[in-house]
Amino acid sequence: MTSYRVRALPGLPEVRPGDDLAKLIVAAGPGLVDGDVLLVTSKIVSKAEGRILAATDREAAIDAETVRVVARRGPLRIVENKQGLVMAAAGVDASNTAAGTVLLLPEDSDASARTIREGLRDALGVDVGVIVTDTFGRPWRNGLTDVAIGAAGVRVLEDLRGGTDAQGNPLNATVIALADELAAAGDLVKGKAEGLPVAVVSGLGHLVGDTDTDARAMVRVAADDMFRLGTSEAVREAVTQRRTVREFTDEPVDPGAVRRAVTAAVTAPAPHHTTPWRFVLLESPESRLRLLDAMRDAWIADLRRDGKSEESIAKRVRRGDLLRKAPYLVVPCLMTDGSHTYGDARRDGAEREMFVVAMGAGVQNFLVALAGERLGSAWVSSTMFCREVVRDVLDLPEGWDPMGAVAVGHAAAPPRDRPARSPESFLTVR
Template sequence: MSELRVVAPDGVPEVRPGDDLVALLLPLVELTDGDIVVVTSKVVSKAEGRLRTSTTAAELPGETLRVVARRGETTIVRNHLGLTMAAAGIDNSNVAAGSVVLLPEDPDASARAIRVAIQERTGNNVGVIITDTAGRAWREGQTDIAIGAAGVRVLEQFAGRTDSYGNELAVTAPAVADELASTAELAQGKLGGRPFAVVRGRADLVLPPRDDGPGAASVIRREGGDLFGYGAREAVVRALAGRAGDQRTFGSSASSGEVRAAFHVVAPDASVKAEGNGLHVSGIAPEVAAALAFAHGWQRVDDGMLRPLDSR
């Protein structure tokens, strides 16, 4: 029998800049080796002085690496942590009116500091996860995810193993840190004033002392590695604009076969012929050809000739 237990203690006071989070937690729970301590990013940010008397609109530019999509008042951005979130993760809930909380500057470092402090004060080897709430593409609602981690596996690797039917698993890698984050949130609640949780029953995910692991940053897809680096409208605009700084987000250069197929969808009567390591295109407006090439990681090098950027 497998059992997972989550405890989210009451009695946590309002967290203020400079507060010692471990000192607030330890009187409320009795930790043991193999526990996983889950802490909301809100209280980490408050303790680290990331509270601002400001608005989301005023703080958003400074927290934004690039805009992914806009719909009305909603702005989805990739922030400086590499996370793709609404409003860069800036939050105005559970704070005084007229204030907002920014995400921690380095959530993995924050998790490491909490882990070290717990070990020094209790002697227990625990994992630490820092969480925040995020939406999900194609699904309504939000769940908590791990934005910081120390001493805990963030992914379980099953590639190369076989299931009970003998099928080899090729790319299965459960995001266990995210699963633990959302599990803890069920006990914490959004309005319960319980920013800490302790998950017990997955000691196998806790790393040895002084091994903090790769952190939650390791599960963020690199820029250009995500198939959805722009929203649908934004992708059209960026491809038509063709600015060099936007190229990386579209990913590595597509194969010549993919490029030919795209041209035949947009302009079925266009001529697309292979020439060396490129393609010669005719029968399509140059501006359209340039936009299609840009979106596929190619470029127009002269009249009608396209080559993949990766071949430069």
Template sequence: MIEIFAPSGVPEVRPGDDLADLALRALADDPRGPLRDGDILVVTSKIVSKAEDRYIDVADKQAARVAESRRIVARRGDTVIVEHRLGLVHAAAGIDASNVAAGQALLLPTDPDASARRIRRALTDATGHRLGVLITDTSGRAWRTGQTDLAIGIAGVLPLDSHVGRTDDYGNDLRVTEMAVADEIAAAADLAKTKLGGRPFAVVRGLERLVTDEDGSATALLREATKDFFRLGRREAVLDAVLRATGQADRYDEVVTLDGAELLAAVCRDVPAGDRGWVERLLRVGGSEQL
């Protein structure tokens, strides 16, 4: 049986706080605590960011988004979806201004895997148990409305449970099935923590088969670029194709933030006059002029 619970009584996290100690204290006062062998502790990334002093002034959010991003995946007006430096695809590079003082915002942890490892080592040293730790963040999903939590930092938990090579009850060979078990745990734990409940830790019990002796890494859950069918938004894919067709592939980052006539002028700047007609038509069809 799987059991998930989130202890209460966790104080406001401040820079330099020991998250393992805070979790152990909260669990000591919970009737379902303390931690047992095979438990998985799920930690909301926001308190990791707070403990690591990842605060910025909200006025610096735009500059921080650029600094935290590898590339723009899609943009519609002020909404910008980017590939974060960690490889995650997030709106606004995961910068969050909720549950912090007015005028502040939080960046994602510098290295969530390393943070998970530190917490796991401290918990293991304190309890002597074989444990797993997940650090989670909220994210939207392609094709689906709403958000769910997913694992961005992993220590001692199997990220993927591959069924490749197994056979189902009908004798069919499974060739591509891989269960993103770390993300499934993250989403389930969020139901216990809730967004406004002041419960940043959750314990998942009954999944000891997924707890490993290896540290692991959340990067195992990132899709390789060569296998990503949806690496760019519609507008951005058309723009990228036009730039490649006109020998300007290296200008994507320069022009992707432009719109309308400004974008058309920038792309057509070095395009022969005879080619400008089809370039402009493609950009308009792709939505680059309107958006």
């Protein structure tokens, strides 16, 4: 098909709760034929279905329709609503409705589209497609356009994957959003203020017919959404969702992901413009085993000097299995060669504490960045109790102080939910 026609449908009255949209469209004399596609603005669907809410506070209505906040900038919120759509203000609209009221989106726009399609078929005997449209902004693009939020009897996606282009190149990722393209075409003739809420597309009959997919198929599922949160929201989520993982799968760890996490780690604050962090990456099983065996022997010797029984020692040593089962180990080390020497214990002690705090900030950056790479981690203190052993086995410089070990891997199971902690328990205000 090389051409099609788009026209607005004039003559529709103001829609009120309880109105039959199919009958109103028929009364307007749409001149429909088989294969036409109707593009129906969601506002009139909401009005007909009584999705009008008396609300002097639009923000409260948005709260009620919101499932998840994606991003917030001042009063503007991008959210996921109850229909699964990610959009500004949950689709709550205060325009083209009486003062003191707001319009909510249809509860099930696909069902609304089916009802209109069936009503037109019953009244006119025509087989048409119906798309319910709404206005969206889009990531990385200025301006608004109409998209499909409900559909019936029309192909919403065209999957070209597995085919080739005109030059014979394979198409590996091309899925065309047909319903959104139709919605945008209708918006060109409906406009936003002309009182023309319905448009008709003719000439694309090959897209119309019974189908088992609807507009919900166009909503990207969470697992495929690489941009699920806004920037500040993603930062908070990354920090709060960083969890200690103690059980890992056998899936190998991408060394590049660890190096990217180190890049984030070394942006932490540090005293005197120094860079006191060093990260020893144990990427070979041999190096991990050699280190862990030596640390185990040193621990057993310490426990025997403490007078622990062999049974108690065996039980304690088994705690080290976490590091043995991890597919990848990292030993963060602290360097204090940039520290100042004052000559008295109080200030020299404070100087070292500054560097230790910086080390903690660097390790926290590292752990959060690993979580961003979808890697689990556990930071344990073991290397701090046998620094000389670690330096000797790993052939590290004398000035490198091992500050624990980080087990890294793919989590064997999602961590258990952790209740949010109120900041009030940790605050003192003066």
